[in-house]
Structure formats: C-alpha cells, structure tokens
Amino acid sequence: MTNRLTKTLLALAVAFAMPAVSFAQDTCSNRGDLDEQYCDDNHDLTADTPTDPKKLKTPNTLVFTFTPVEDPAVYDKIFKPFTDYLSQCTAKKVVFFQVQSNAAEIEAMRSGRLHVGGFSPGPTNFAVNIAGAVPFAVIGDANGYQGYTLNVIVRKDSAIQTMEDLKGKKVAHTAPSSNSGHMAPVALFPALGVTPDKDYKVLFSGKHDQSILGVNSGDYDAAAVASDVFDRMVERGVISADNFRVIWSSEKFPTQDFAYAHDLEPNFRDKMLQCFYDYRFTDELKKAFAGADRFYPINYKKDFEMVRFVARSAGESFNRAAYDKQNAGKK
Structure with a gap:
C-alpha cells in the first residue's frame, strides 16, 4: 500500500510540474505569426537560429x-x-x-x-x-x-477587352495561397470594377502553367497569372505569345x-x-x-x-x- 501511494504521489508531482517546466523553457519574447516551435526575438519576422x-x-x-x-x-x-x-x-x-x-x-x-x-x-x-x-x-x-507582374490573359481572339468584361466568365486562379494567382486578384480587382467570386466564379487550376494552357485551349475565358511563368513558357516554346492578349498588368512584385x-x-x-x-x-x-x-x-x-x-x-x-x-x- 505504501509503495503504491508513493508512486501515485510521484506521478501527480510530475504531472503538475510539467506545465511549469514547459513554461520555464519558453523564453521567447516574440513570435508574431510564427508557429510555436519558432521564435523571433530580433523582430525580423523570420525564425531565429536555435540557441541550443x-x-x-x-x-x-x-x-x-x-x-x-x-x-x-x-x-x-x-x-x-x-x-x-x-x-x-x-x-x-x-x-x-x-x-x-x-x-x-x-x-x-x-x-x-x-x-x-x-x-x-x-x-x-x-x-x-x-x-x-x-x-x-x-x-x-x-x-x-x-520582379514579375500579375497579368490577366485572354486568347487573342477573345471578345474580352476590359476587366469588367470578366463578369460572368470562366476565370482561372491558381491556388488560394498564390500571390499573383489569387490573393493579388482578390485585393486589386475590385478597384478595377470586378470582384472575384462575386462577379465571376473563381476556378482554381492548381498551377500557373495550367491556367495558361487552359486559356490557350479554351477551358478558361481568362486567367490571372505571373508574367515570369508566362515568359518562360514562351521561351521554351510551350506556348506562343501571339495566341494571347494581356488585358491588365499590375505593378512589379518580387x-x-x-x-x-x-x-x-x-x-x-x-x-x-x-x-x-x-x-x-x-x-x-x-x-x-x-x-x-x-x-x-x-x-x-x-x-x-x-x-x-x-x-x-x-x-x-x-x-x-x-x-x-x-x-x-x-x-
């Protein structure tokens, strides 16, 4: 009985001590949006090099x-x-x-x-x-x-001439986390007279090259893509620039x-x-x-x-x- 009681008390002591130990080990003064295993004590928005x-x-x-x-x-x-x-x-x-x-x-x-x-x-x-x-x-x-620009591309023979013409059309974005492929369109397009997922349904293609190829094949009426990806596909001969028109371009991003x-x-x-x-x-x-x-x-x-x-x-x-x-x- 005494041995079991001693073991029980020791287990409780360890259990209650663990949060205190964890707290004592967490000496990070700033994390911002970093995940909990990282620290940003120097406030440069990136994870510090481990001190251990x-x-x-x-x-x-x-x-x-x-x-x-x-x-x-x-x-x-x-x-x-x-x-x-x-x-x-x-x-x-x-x-x-x-x-x-x-x-x-x-x-x-x-x-x-x-x-x-x-x-x-x-x-x-x-x-x-x-x-x-x-x-x-x-x-x-x-x-x-x-840098690169966010370009809105359509086929050369498309009737789409302005951003407002995108209303009701099939417009490709790449992925939710993509800057030029989604977030920049959501942030910038409303001021141009068209709001994604309101004036047109966002269709995620997965990648910039798939958006570009989809416009080329007619699967999409237009697409928001990064200019550098488009240019590299032209350089490699995957697509012909003559098959497309750019109806709008943003300022330069890294x-x-x-x-x-x-x-x-x-x-x-x-x-x-x-x-x-x-x-x-x-x-x-x-x-x-x-x-x-x-x-x-x-x-x-x-x-x-x-x-x-x-x-x-x-x-x-x-x-x-x-x-x-x-x-x-x-x-």
Missing part, C-alpha cells in the same frame, strides 16, 4: 528544390549545373527534390527533409511561419532583383525567392549562402529566368512587405490556423 547547439543541422546531403509552378522535372534539369556547383562549393552531396505542390514543399522544410529551396511569393509567407524558412535571395542581376531552413548550423549556412551569391548562371538558366544571372540578396521583412499587404487586403493570414484550414481535405 543540439538543434543545429549540418546535413551530409543537402536537399534543394524549386517552387512547383511548372513541371518539377524541367527545373531539375535546368538547375543541374548549379546543384553540381553547390556540391563542390559546400563539399556536400546535393540532390534536387521534386515537389508537386506548394504544400508539399512547405511540409518538406517543416519536417526537416528540405534544407534550401525556391518558393513562390505567396506560399513564402506560410513557409516562413509554418516551416521556419528564412528567405535570403531572389533571381536578379547586377542592377537589382527580378519573384520566386530562395530560403534556407532556420536550423542550419551558422558556419555551414553562411558558407552555403556565399556559394549562392557567388554563382553566375549558365546560359540555360539565364534563358529560363529572362536574362537574370545571379541570386540577389534580399531582406524578407522589407522586400516582401507588398506581398504581405496584398495578403492582408485579401483577408488572408499566414498562421497555423490559416494553413490548416487551407489544406484541410487535401491529404
């Missing part, structure tokens, strides 16, 4: 990817000279991890299976808050970073950014970043990215403010609750 050395990673194999705006296999091939260079520069094996969706890319970094990769502007906010991604570069050249996992060991991380910044694109990469020749340094807090503004204007947030709601039923 045991939580830092120096991977033997560095896993890299690029946002799935088009067929992932295309970018696996295009980035092959770069991943070979990165392997030599970091003295690590580098593999290109093909992802099929923005959610899959975010989950890969959150779970530690992805160390560095290119993200689309809209999903970048989720990657930062949910996966601990830290954006560090975009495509650019010596004069600055490369294009796909590159982000690393917040828990990379600092010395290794800094060496890897320098490898990125020193690299100059092959002719094939230059062609794929409209003449850009390098990874141009950025600051997430400053350079992505317009993307976050569009999201807020569209009533979007990028916390865990919003992420889970958006991906409910997709698994």
Whole structure:
C-alpha cells in the first residue's frame, strides 16, 4: 500500500510540474505569426537560429528544390549545373527534390527533409511561419532583383477587352495561397470594377502553367497569372505569345525567392549562402529566368512587405490556423 501511494504521489508531482517546466523553457519574447516551435526575438519576422547547439543541422546531403509552378522535372534539369556547383562549393552531396505542390514543399522544410529551396511569393509567407524558412535571395542581376507582374490573359481572339468584361466568365486562379494567382486578384480587382467570386466564379487550376494552357485551349475565358511563368513558357516554346492578349498588368512584385531552413548550423549556412551569391548562371538558366544571372540578396521583412499587404487586403493570414484550414481535405 505504501509503495503504491508513493508512486501515485510521484506521478501527480510530475504531472503538475510539467506545465511549469514547459513554461520555464519558453523564453521567447516574440513570435508574431510564427508557429510555436519558432521564435523571433530580433523582430525580423523570420525564425531565429536555435540557441541550443543540439538543434543545429549540418546535413551530409543537402536537399534543394524549386517552387512547383511548372513541371518539377524541367527545373531539375535546368538547375543541374548549379546543384553540381553547390556540391563542390559546400563539399556536400546535393540532390534536387521534386515537389508537386506548394504544400508539399512547405511540409518538406517543416519536417526537416528540405534544407534550401525556391518558393513562390505567396506560399513564402506560410513557409516562413509554418516551416521556419528564412528567405535570403531572389533571381536578379547586377542592377537589382527580378520582379514579375500579375497579368490577366485572354486568347487573342477573345471578345474580352476590359476587366469588367470578366463578369460572368470562366476565370482561372491558381491556388488560394498564390500571390499573383489569387490573393493579388482578390485585393486589386475590385478597384478595377470586378470582384472575384462575386462577379465571376473563381476556378482554381492548381498551377500557373495550367491556367495558361487552359486559356490557350479554351477551358478558361481568362486567367490571372505571373508574367515570369508566362515568359518562360514562351521561351521554351510551350506556348506562343501571339495566341494571347494581356488585358491588365499590375505593378512589379518580387519573384520566386530562395530560403534556407532556420536550423542550419551558422558556419555551414553562411558558407552555403556565399556559394549562392557567388554563382553566375549558365546560359540555360539565364534563358529560363529572362536574362537574370545571379541570386540577389534580399531582406524578407522589407522586400516582401507588398506581398504581405496584398495578403492582408485579401483577408488572408499566414498562421497555423490559416494553413490548416487551407489544406484541410487535401491529404
């Protein structure tokens, strides 16, 4: 009886002590929209590097990817000279991890299976808050970073001439988390005389290339797409620009950014970043990215403010609750 009573009292003591221990360990002074396992004590809106050395990673194999705006296999091939260079520069094996969706890319970094990769502007906010991604570069050249516009495209022979002509039409958006493919249209179109999901039903295509191909085939009357994706498809001969008209274009947004996992060991991380910044694109990469020749340094807090503004204007947030709601039923 005495032994059982002692064990019961010990178990209760541990149970009551656990919340206090957890509370004592949580010394984070600021998180913002970051998930609970991250901290932003320096208020730069990204996850801080862990202070516990045991939580830092120096991977033997560095896993890299690029946002799935088009067929992932295309970018696996295009980035092959770069991943070979990165392997030599970091003295690590580098593999290109093909992802099929923005959610899959975010989950890969959150779970530690992805160390560095290119993200689309809209999903970048989720990657930062949910996966601990830290954006560090975009495509650019010596004069600055490369941007893109939100374009509304129609077939050349379409009767649609103005934004108000979209009313009642089949208009493709890409995905709920996409900046140019959904959030920017929701935020910007009402001032142009047309409100998505009121004046026309939003049809999600899944990706920019699918929206573009859908307009080309007549499946959609119009589509909101990123100009850089459209231009790359023209460059590769997938579509002909002569088959389309652009009825409206936005101001410039930052294009796909590159982000690393917040828990990379600092010395290794800094060496890897320098490898990125020193690299100059092959002719094939230059062609794929409209003449850009390098990874141009950025600051997430400053350079992505317009993307976050569009999201807020569209009533979007990028916390865990919003992420889970958006991906409910997709698994």
